[in-house]
Amino acid sequence: MKAALPFRRTILSGLAMLCAGGTAHAQTPTVSVQIRLRTGGEVTGLIVDHDDHGIVIVRDKMPYVFAWREMELASALAARRAALVLLRGGEDQLTGEDWFAMGLMALRWDRNDVAGGQFREAEKRDKQLKARVREALEEYRRRKQARAAEDPFEDAVNDERENQASEWADAVPERPADIEAQLSDAYHTFGAKVQEVLGKDVVLLESEHFLVWTDWEGKLRDQLPRLCESMYAALSEQFGIAPDEQVFAAKCPVFCFRSKAKFRKFARYFDGYEAVSATGYTRSIERHGHVHVVLLRPGKSEIDFDQFACTLVHEGSHAFVHRLYTHRLIPHWVNEGLAELMAERVLGERCDVGETADLLARQYARYDWKLDGLLQSASPLEVHQYPAAHSIVAYLQSRDRAKFVEFVRRLKDGRSSSEALADAYGLSIEELDRGWREASTLGAPKELP
Numbered sequence: 087m088k089a090a091l092p093f094r095r096t097i098l099s100g101l102a103m104l105c106a107g108g109t110a111h112a113q114t115p116t117v118s119v120q121i122r123l124r125t126g127g128e129v130t131g132l133i134v135d136h137d138d139h140g141i142v143i144v145r146d147k148m149p150y151v152f153a154w155r156e157m158e159l160a161s162a163l164a165a166r167r168a169a170l171v172l173l174r175g176g177e178d179q180l181t182g183e184d185w186f187a188m189g190l191m192a193l194r195w196d197r198n199d200v201a202g203g204q205f206r207e208a209e210k211r212d213k214q215l216k217a218r219v220r221e222a223l224e225e226y227r228r229r230k231q232a233r234a235a236e237d238p239f240e241d242a243v244n245d246e247r248e249n250q251a252s253e254w255a256d257a258v259p260e261r262p263a264d265i266e267a268q269l270s271d272a273y274h275t276f277g278a279k280v281q282e283v284l285g286k287d288v289v290l291l292e293s294e295h296f297l298v299w300t301d302w303e304g305k306l307r308d309q310l311p312r313l314c315e316s317m318y319a320a321l322s323e324q325f326g327i328a329p330d331e332q333v334f335a336a337k338c339p340v341f342c343f344r345s346k347a348k349f350r351k352f353a354r355y356f357d358g359y360e361a362v363s364a365t366g367y368t369r370s371i372e373r374h375g376h377v378h379v380v381l382l383r384p385g386k387s388e389i390d391f392d393q394f395a396c397t398l399v400h401e402g403s404h405a406f407v408h409r410l411y412t413h414r415l416i417p418h419w420v421n422e423g424l425a426e427l428m429a430e431r432v433l434g435e436r437c438d439v440g441e442t443a444d445l446l447a448r449q450y451a452r453y454d455w456k457l458d459g460l461l462q463s464a465s466p467l468e469v470h471q472y473p474a475a476h477s478i479v480a481y482l483q484s485r486d487r488a489k490f491v492e493f494v495r496r497l498k499d500g501r502s503s504s505e506a507l508a509d510a511y512g513l514s515i516e517e518l519d520r521g522w523r524e525a526s527t528l529g530a531p532k533e534l535p
């Protein structure tokens with residue numbers, strides 16, 4: 087006897103429209119869920135698939151994948167529960183492991199109060215889980231202590247000055263001679279200006295390739311240059327650049343804020359950018375190749391730190407690639423796909439973009455969804471297209487890392503995606519699309535929770 091579903095059971099008929107090759111999957115039962123993102127914004131759609139890392143939904147014939155950790159906790163828990171009920175065939179069929187997994191999720195969001203409820207349900211169904219619940223809570227306390235730092239502060243910043251974006255361009259010399267020394271001077275002068283505008287608690291940490299300005303807590307800020315340098319090492323390795331070679335002009339300025347007011351003020355004042363829902367961006371000036379990266383850590387929970395790290399590597403990869411070989415910008419799908427790939431490579435388990443890209447790619451292969459010109463388009467990608475771009479870049483690298491470097495080199499020389507692909511891999515866009523789908527189908531499906 088199965089309890090009634092708390093969700094409306096629907097047939098995933100939307101997929102029939104997306105299915106070029108028939109209606110074999112048109113009768114997949116599904117339910118509708120609402121996804122609310124931590125960065126704001128929400129989307130409602132029908133569940134296609136899910137795993138430990140994220141969920142795929144379809145809406146208006148468009149597939150979206152979301153990592154659980156991108157979502158607000160209540161929304162993540164509700165969506166995961168809906169997906170599990172669908173999978174198990176009823177609310178009362180949920181296992182102890184299911185509830186345990188949802189409890190772990192709540193701990194990540196720093197909500198041990200919510201986790202308590204999930205863990206109680208887990209233990210009710212499976213007494214053996216008691217020990218694992220205890221371990222998880224101890225581990226959670228240890229991690230939390232490691233993160234705990236000095237008193238948090240939030241300065242109210244009300245100074246509404248004019249956008250000073252042009253200061254960058256003016257500070258950076260045009261002549262190539264002595265450009266490094268001049269840039270280094272210009273950057274330090276600029277740092278002083280930043281302190282003048284944002285306050286003296288914005289301090290400079292310098293490493294081999296980066297100038298990090300930050301308002302982070304004293305105990306926590308040391309990880310910033312370390313993270314930047316691990317990213318630099320991974321990118322150098324990726325492109326066969328000697329570790330002591332400097333890709334940036336002088337060093338790359340990176341601004342890491344914990345105060346949202348400071349982050350927004352910096353964006354408005356120095357870059358003329360209203361960073362309302364953003365948590366990071368890269369400023370690239372194509373004329374002389376100046377780049378800087380600006381980032382916000384949105385809170386103090388574990389996923390806030392992880393999200394920050396993920397954004398740092400993503401944006402830092404854009405900055406690096408902008409400076410690599412030439413100052414030319416490369417097609418957006420390669421740029422975004424590579425940035426996501428680097429985040430996964432540098433951060434491993436702290437970042438779920440690799441897992442969600444795999445999860446989405448399997449649905450593209452299974453339902454024969456079209457990429458809709460993604461690989462030919464010159465316009466910027468929507469965020470929901472990043473996972474597909476990531477999966478395709480990962481596929482190109484899995485075929486041959488050296489050819490991928492050649493591919494990027496051609497793009498930086500001004501070739502189009504299809505020319506560079508033909509030169510480096512001997513592939514057409516259509517062949518790439520086909521090969522990627524075959525590889526995604528063959529990829530061992532991840533175990534469902």
Ligand SMILES: [Zn+2]
Nearest residue numbers: 400404422425
């Ligand atoms: Zn990006």
